[in-house]
Amino acid sequence: MLHRTARPHTIHPHVxxxxxxxxxxxxxxxxxxxxxxxxxxxxxxxxxxxxxxxxGTAAVNNVRRVLRYLIxxxxxxxxxxxxx
Numbered sequence: 001m002l003h004r005t006a007r008p009h010t011i012h013p014h015v016x017x018x019x020x021x022x023x024x025x026x027x028x029x030x031x032x033x034x035x036x037x038x039x040x041x042x043x044x045x046x047x048x049x050x051x052x053x054x055x056g057t058a059a060v061n062n063v064r065r066v067l068r069y070l071i072x073x074x075x076x077x078x079x080x081x082x083x084x
Contacts, residue, residue, distance in 0.1 A: 044073050
């Protein structure tokens with residue numbers, strides 16, 4: 001018996017929502033990977049999202065982890081050849 005795969009437009013919108021903490025983990029690690037690949041624009045986008053959404057919480061260690069990569073990425077954007 002074949003099962004049909006669910007298509008995004010047929011799924012109820014509330015079923016597709018990912019919990020915020022999963023989204024933040026994904027954005028944080030995608031930003032880290034982009035930083036290692038020296039794709040500073042992409043890293044800045046993902047790490048900034050993670051920082052903005054976890055800065056209001058009581059998770060101080062998570063904010064430190066994000067800033068550990070976000071600050072050097074910002075410096076990399078400023079000092080990149082052709083910037084400014």
